[in-house]
Amino acid sequence: MKSFAERLSHALETELYKLSLQQVPECKRLQDAIGLCKKALAILKKYISGYFFESLDDEIEFFKYIKPKFYSKYIYYISIYNFHIKKPTGSEEILKAYISIQLADLKRFFDMNQVFYQYYRSNSNYSDSFYFTRGNFEIYTEIDDFQGDEGFSTSHDYKVSKLLANEQFQEFLLTKCKEANGDCAIKVDSPVLWTGNQTDLVELLYALVESGSFNNGNVQMKSVILYFQNILQVDLKYYYHKYTDITNRKKERTVFLDRLKTSLTKKMDSKLELDKPELKRIQFS
Known part of the structure; x- marks a missing residue:
């Protein structure tokens, strides 16, 4: 499974890199990137449908780390695409105000998911068997982020994907804010924590x-x-x-x-x- 996921990830990164070299409008590039990520997820889903997890740890690793690696890219490119198509025209001040609103939304998201975020980033595992294995239907009612296919989803793999995607999107917004020659109104604390010795x-x-x-x-x-x-x-x-x-x-x-x-x-x-x-x-x- 790991070998397949690594080769799939490498193939996806190669295609995304080729796409970045093309002289096409930004929105078209982002649409194509979303399509590539969606296709990678479909390939991954097809592979897993015929794969037998050898142990509980094997299943947890897939839904905690491997699937979110692909799913987060999909969410990230959708976020950037929406940023571009909704971006207002006008002065730098208008753009900075727009970015500030986006950053405020992200801050609310991180604040609302602070407990789970700390759980994931500290590499805790005491609830992994509930969060990252299939069939825990009683948990689905506790969150808004459960996504679809019960054979390819757990209660929290989408939440992890969204956390990872929003971290990247936050960096994207902060970069755009700097390009607009100023600081945005919303200051977002760094989500990077030292979890080592x-x-x-x-x-x-x-x-x-x-x-x-x-x-x-x-x-x-x-x-x-x-x-x-x-x-x-x-x-x-x-x-x-x-x-x-x-x-x-x-x-x-x-x-x-x-x-x-x-x-x-x-x-x-x-x-x-x-x-x-x-x-x-x-x-x-």
Whole structure:
């Protein structure tokens, strides 16, 4: 299942990239992008209809992570398309007011779904068997976002997709606001939270500071700690003690940095494997 989903995702990204190079009106490009995402979802649905989940964890992984990866793109492009077709003509102030309304709607959405958002972003799993397996009909009445086909949907996979799509759409709106030469009226808090180990974050921040990556090297460690502690909503008040623990490690001291390198290298190798001409591709045409 994972291999199929990766190849399908790669095929979709390839088609979307080709589409981005075409000299066509923006609304036509977005319509075609929506069509590609819809087709990818149809291919995924057909595959799953004949797939037997080997375990409960297998089913949860699909509906919690794999399907939302595709569904969120579909929702995201629809959001951008609606933004363009409803965008008012006029001055930059009119455009910024329009963007502010869109951002306000997103903020309401995140506020209304704050509990579930934190559950998902903190990688919690205590309710996964209810949220991301099929057949939990009693939950459907509790939400507005259950979508259709009971063989291809759970109570919350659409909600995850919408959360991911709205995160991307929020970034899109903020970029458009900057292009309009000003700040929009609605300020949206960053949805990015640090859910890893605190010691790992301290190791990363010390490495970045020592490499001169912030302010051309002219910054104190305490300032960096306070900054990231605020934006990532994590308590790092004992950061020096954690740094001391890192320096006292007996074997490998840069455990997290080594793990980052391994993860990125694995991702790059996976991309190269997918690009091999002899690998069977999923065709959209």
